[in-house]
Amino acid sequence: MSEILRVGIAGLGTVGAAVARLLHRQAEALTARTGRRIVVTGVSARDQHKKRDADFSGAEFFSDPVKLAASENIDLFVELIGGSEGPARASVETALAHGKSVVTANKALLAAHGLHLTQLAEENRVALSFEASVAGGIPIVKTLREGLAGNSIERVYGILNGTCNYILSRMEREQLSFEECLKEAQRLGYAEADPTFDIGGFDTAHKLAILTSLAFGTRISAQSIDIEGIERVSLADIEAADELGFRIKLLGVAQRTADGIEQRVHPTMVSKNSAIAQVMGVLNAVTIDADAVHELTLVGPGAGGDATASAVVADIADIAKGVRSAPFGLPSGQLVELKRTPMRRHEGGYYIRMSVRDVAGAFAKIAGRMAERQISLESIMQRGRRGAPGAAVDVILITHATSEHLVREALDLIFEDGTIVERAQVIRIERE
Amino acid sequence: MSEILRVGIAGLGTVGAAVARLLHRQAEALTARTGRRIVVTGVSARDQHKKRDADFSGAEFFSDPVKLAASENIDLFVELIGGSEGPARASVETALAHGKSVVTANKALLAAHGLHLTQLAEENRVALSFEASVAGGIPIVKTLREGLAGNSIERVYGILNGTCNYILSRMEREQLSFEECLKEAQRLGYAEADPTFDIGGFDTAHKLAILTSLAFGTRISAQSIDIEGIERVSLADIEAADELGFRIKLLGVAQRTADGIEQRVHPTMVSKNSAIAQVMGVLNAVTIDADAVHELTLVGPGAGGDATASAVVADIADIAKGVRSAPFGLPSGQLVELKRTPMRRHEGGYYIRMSVRDVAGAFAKIAGRMAERQISLESIMQRGRRGAPGAAVDVILITHATSEHLVREALDLIFEDGTIVERAQVIRIERE
Structure with a gap:
């Protein structure tokens, strides 16, 4: 490994400027930690002359991020452009194909093309890191x-x-x-x-x-x-x-x-x-x-220029040290197809809020519908002042763990029974 | 790197057994993640035949952990013996000196000899990892x-x-x-x-x-x-x-x-x-x-066999991948001498609980002593029923940020004034 790690940054918004500032401010500590000097040698942005919170005068400017990604003067490409297609995708693909490691904060790109990009990184034996793409500064x-x-x-x-x-x-x-x-x-x-x-x-x-x-x-x-x-x-x-x-x-x-x-x-x-x-x-x-x-x-x-830059710089530091983990933990060939469990099979507790007409009679009917589907109730709460007789009242049910499809069926029947004013509000409960 | 990483474990208590179980249970996943098979080839404990929650029959047994540490049949030494001296220290030093990476959960050993062991690891170009030594399963x-x-x-x-x-x-x-x-x-x-x-x-x-x-x-x-x-x-x-x-x-x-x-x-x-x-x-x-x-x-x-083993195995996996970070983040030569800020210089808020005699008169005196030292009070609370006139009553002060030495001086004077029954209880406040 050469003593200097040459970094290209595409996208000089809040995060890009924060990354440059952090690399500058922590230059000495990063060299001590990684054994290498980390230097921003190239940048790309839409507007070269916009005023920014960081000094990029020492870096070569590219109006086209794909050209920066292919530049012989960078070892590592930091993609902060955003979006799952267009220049973000093109420049990341170009960097990987040119044997340059990539650090990105782009969740949309990864959500759409994560597997393909992982394969590309593997083929070219470079790192693809994306700590900043999820939950900002949280590692x-x-x-x-x-x-x-x-x-x-x-x-x-x-x-x-x-x-x-x-x-x-x-x-x-x-x-x-x-x-x-x-x-x-x-x-x-x-x-x-x-x-x-x-x-x-x-x-x-x-x-x-x-x-x-x-x-x-x-x-x-x-x-x-x-x-x-x-x-x-x-x-x-x-x-x-x-x-x-x-x-x-x-x-x-x-x-x-x-x-x-x-x-x-x-x-x-x-x-x-x-x-x-x-x-x-x-x-x-x-x-x-x-x-x-x-x-x-x-x-x-979870956001903010400095916190996101903290994650980007941690990825850069790992790459500077020569650490190369599989992007998603396993080699891409061992990542298995996700078998989706459909939502109607979800098991859990439910909060159900209903605007109920004529509570006394209606409630027996509602409880009956829940019982038919073997949905047992943990608590029942009536909220709000009662208006004129017959005015709707909020009734809230908390169910024990049950299946989503049973809840949906019961609520469809309850709605069809006409005992509630509008479709019930349903919010799932997540237990620790 | 060879395809197999041969691990020796010294100390087969709750954590040692949990590490072995975890390495066994996750064997396939760990190989996928690290590219290597991780095999326990040697173990050491005081009693070879004690019943344990893991099967060590495939591993060579050493009654002396130092011999295990020096064994040619291990690449990595896991120290789970405990204690800052004796066999723990001797075996870790031996392993490092023999060019074997070390994973340890031993906080006492690191607190006493962390710098020396780091130097030894550097000289021998091996890893010294201790995720499990602090806060158990938290990375x-x-x-x-x-x-x-x-x-x-x-x-x-x-x-x-x-x-x-x-x-x-x-x-x-x-x-x-x-x-x-x-x-x-x-x-x-x-x-x-x-x-x-x-x-x-x-x-x-x-x-x-x-x-x-x-x-x-x-x-x-x-x-x-x-x-x-x-x-x-x-x-x-x-x-x-x-x-x-x-x-x-x-x-x-x-x-x-x-x-x-x-x-x-x-x-x-x-x-x-x-x-x-x-x-x-x-x-x-x-x-x-x-x-x-x-x-x-x-x-x-923060503790427990499984959680601690989670941290030990993460360290083993990093070493299997060939990651070698400086144990304390920086090369030992760049770690600086800690300049201690003495406690009397601590700045912060204080909770002070005093058993006060004859509250009305005494309190003015107490407040005067605080004022003399420029300690300003955020709140004052009197607690507990009053008994006979003159019986002591708990009075609680919360101070704004001030210096520890001022608080100590004020409390010494208050005690000497005889207005409080016993020395005040002082608890520091930590702000987010």
Whole structure:
């Protein structure tokens, strides 16, 4: 290995500038740790002359990131462009094909092309590292790939989107509606103008797909994730959760089942006493259930330039040291096809909130429908003041563990019976 | 590298047996991850024929661990004997000197001889890994050494002893005395017959010494840790903490200060809302404050055969892959002498509980003594029923951040004034 590791950075936004600053600030420590000098020798961005929070004057500028990726003056390519196609994909493929290791924060790219890129990295005997693609500064990729190498993992789940967690935390703390909190998140820059990608659960799904592959040795498969966003979580749910000892979080969950792997993203009731329930605001958290370590939880910043740069630089340092792990823990040929456990087979507890007409008579009918499907109830709660006789009242059921398809069947029948005003709100419960 | 990695295990107690079971159970996955077969070819224990929870019949038995360490039939030596001297030290030194990598869970050995062993590993170009020595199954060594390689660390602190956390959690939850909870911990096997090493804070100190060296690039220095145990924490403190929004934890804290590194182990008031306050029972947790990642917390099992074996096997897997990090992150020659910040220079908030005679008059005097030393008070609370006039009453002060030596001076004067029945109880407050 040469004494200098020459780094090319494509994408000079918040994270790119933070990576450059960190490499500069920690230059001495990184050399001591890795035995090599790490130098940014090339950069690429759309606008060369935009004012940035870092000095790139010593690096060669490329308007085309693919040209940077192919440059003979870099050993390692850092992709911070984003997006699953276009210049991000083209430049990463080019770098790997040219025998350069790649560090990327691009979850969309990995979710779409993770297996193909892994194969390309293997063929060219270079590293493909993506610590920054999941949960920002939390070293969860390293933990799954190396730290728990001796474990068989049963479940991995987490709060992987700070925007959603910010909104849900704020709804709870300040008794504000979803819409109000979303606006506030947009005002503070935590949410995009078009927030669908975050609040619809798609960002969480991309990250979950990466965690699933690392945890279970499966080929990455984002399309087999069941996704629900937080748009339908109401203040009524947040308040009821609080009374019942729960808190609502948007979780990504990947779980080994008897017949495959269940991957799901949805608002979730978690016990208020659980470690994950304490994670408020824009923080992220990941919990791993495994046979040897039992339960391990990591909590930290899921986004932000510095935290993401921390993960990028850790990957660069490993590559500088000559460490080359299989991107998803196993050689690509040993990653198995993911067998999807469909959502209707999901087993767990459920929170069900229904607007019930004429409670006394209606409730017997509802309870009967649940009993027909062998769904047993852990608790029943009636909420809100009663209006005129016959006015609808919120009734909340917490079920013991049961099957999703039984719950759906029972709720279809209850809706058809006409005892409830609108379709019931259903939120899955996740136990520690 | 040969296709087979031959492992020798010295010490076949709970952890040794769990390591062997895990290597066996995960054999296929480990080969896939590391490219090598990992085989236990030699073992050593005091009693060859004792019944164990693992099958060692395929391995050569050595009654002397030093002979195992020198054996030509092993590539890697796993030391699970314990103790800072005697056979543990001799066998680790022998293994390193014979060019064999070492994996150890022995915090006492590292606290006493970490620098010397690191030098020995470097001279012989082998790995010295000790993930299992701190916080059991939590991959904190890897996180500090690799995952946060780009960070400058400001503070690392944690709950590093499950016995103490179990006792403090139980005191709080069940309103039991320290003595009752200690007995219960001993009955359940969480505490030794002689519990001094755990409850006196010494076990935490050994682990903290390792974390400090990793976090700050300093030569390990357990003797410069200020240590207080939990023996003096009373139910009155636990109850008062609860009322004031705190919880008491035994923390190990290492912190960069203006003139050095502060290393301390003591019962600590932490905000009930903090992540670390949620860590109950025998769990461990470590929080790292660093410039790039800001705050990262890891929570998991701090002891137990399986969890500790998880960490040992992760180290073995890294070595099997050929990864060789500097044991404490930096080459030993670059680890700097730790400049100790003495405890009297500690800056922070304080909880002070005093049994005050004749409260009305006495309190003015106490407040005067605090004011003389420029100690400002955040809150004042009087606790307990008043008995006969003149009977002592518990008064609790919470100070704003101040210097330890000012607090000590003020409390000495207050004691000399005769306004309090006995020396005040002082517990430091740690802010997130």
